[in-house]
Amino acid sequence: MFRIVSEENMDVRCGDCLEVLKEVPDESVNLIVTSPPYADRRKNTYGGIEPDKYVAWFLPIAAELLRVLKPDGSFVLNIKENVVDGQRLTYVLNLVLELQRQGWRWTEEYLWVKPNPFPGKWSTRFRDAWEHLYHFTKSAEFQMHQERVMVPKGDWAKKQGTLSEKFHHRTESATGSGFGRNHAAWLDRDYVLPDNVLRLAVESRNRGHSAAYPVALPEWFIKLFSNQGDLVLDPFAGSGTTGVACKMHGRKFMGIDIHQQNCDITIARWKDTVPLTGKRSAA
């Protein structure tokens, strides 16, 4: 255990995920959003869990997550198979099967589709432009607030060939916390429910830490699966993006990371984040 930094509505703990989780009370967390390290043969990368041992490594952690999650809570897992020797690794498939066996309900699989994937050229594949977003729950009935993530109707969005004119200066890039902003400007338009594909650009200007998801990603699930004042947990906090989304939308945040540097970044970003107020916060 390294140290604990705890402020009002924020609790970042540095240490081994499994050990720290044991300190968390039963059924105290409303939502878990996380992106665990990928399986990798190289030991010196973040995490560095070997593919064959990945499921065995993750399952005890998942058992703790199942314990600390409230009955109506959700667990959103962002993950993607990497390629070894020209093949996709299968540990993700096995993980989902074992999580279900452990007691998690595999409610849905959302997708994160990236319009601007990392460039590159290979002879046997194209650029990888998507990742899994598995949605697990403890019970068949869980809190879900669909109206908070509605999007402008297709007709309206499409006819705005001049969209750039209207929202010229407001880049809806991931950094700008796309969802919920400019809500007032849309109030008189027709809204529809979204589908299970999140189309979000990768953030390019990160601070040097390994590629994290854009803020809009945890933001979407936080609005969808939790209320203001609820507690959101990220057991692999990384650069603390989940925490940023929490502060923006008035959720309590608990982050865990084994690296002191990541904890420092997570805390710094949380402190730098300004909560959304009034119309700008849709939920």
Added chain:
Amino acid sequence: MFRIVSEENMDVRCGDCLEVLKEVPDESVNLIVTSPPYADRRKNTYGGIEPDKYVAWFLPIAAELLRVLKPDGSFVLNIKENVVDGQRLTYVLNLVLELQRQGWRWTEEYLWVKPNPFPGKWSTRFRDAWEHLYHFTKSAEFQMHQERVMVPKGDWAKKQGTLSEKFHHRTESATGSGFGRNHAAWLDRDYVLPDNVLRLAVESRNRGHSAAYPVALPEWFIKLFSNQGDLVLDPFAGSGTTGVACKMHGRKFMGIDIHQQNCDITIARWKDTVPLTGKRSAA
């Protein structure tokens, strides 16, 4: 065995998939593109394989597919988990694991993302807007012609991450066989390689037969993984969409289906299809 209708470059056989495949010579097929029936509890739907028995049902068929495929060939499997009792079924996960164990190389997973998914509203999920497109091969080296499916730079890569991109789903027209169409109009532009996400609208024109994927979907893989004159197999021909793509691009087609009505439709659509000529055929 029902009957065999064979013309030049077209061979549609009605009968049980597993039995018919046994008549096909070893390593005679260049590419397999198919969308098998989904697992379902209801007996009277197409196929009607129960989820628990799905993998056991499919594996012997896959073994035949492995046998008839040429060493440098590809197998593209379109499938999607359906929901039962509020959870996604897991037979697809098990199937991929078993196929790999059988000897298939899981090279890549492409996605079919639909801008126009089936409508509906439910309390625990949104509309399902995507399906799997697993890419299996026999060996690490297989034929792949990336330059044939390049896309214009402006349409894709440029506007990435903007507001309009996020809410306006950019789509290649399915009915017009989007890929390769308007090729002349693109000649003077810059091209870039695509990513592993296919954005294709569901066709709603083909009524009567159980609507399959849009023509542009097999078209993309046929151009990518086969040459003109090659033999393409669809062991679950359904409405014969794969055959249409074959005739358009000068590939030989073998289709198998257990229902006489589907075979008739497959043959009729093949006959109605006009091969692309000159500039319009990119490959």
Added chain:
DNA sequence: AGCTCTTATGAATCATTGA
């Protein structure tokens, strides 16, 4: 030709009804 408006419909899911 374009442009607007209307209409039909699709590998879905869930709750309800009927056997």
Added chain:
DNA sequence: GTCAATGATTCATAAGAGC
């Protein structure tokens, strides 16, 4: 009860009509 069939819900396309 368990299982199977029916109806309500919902929206991005394409096609067709009208101007």
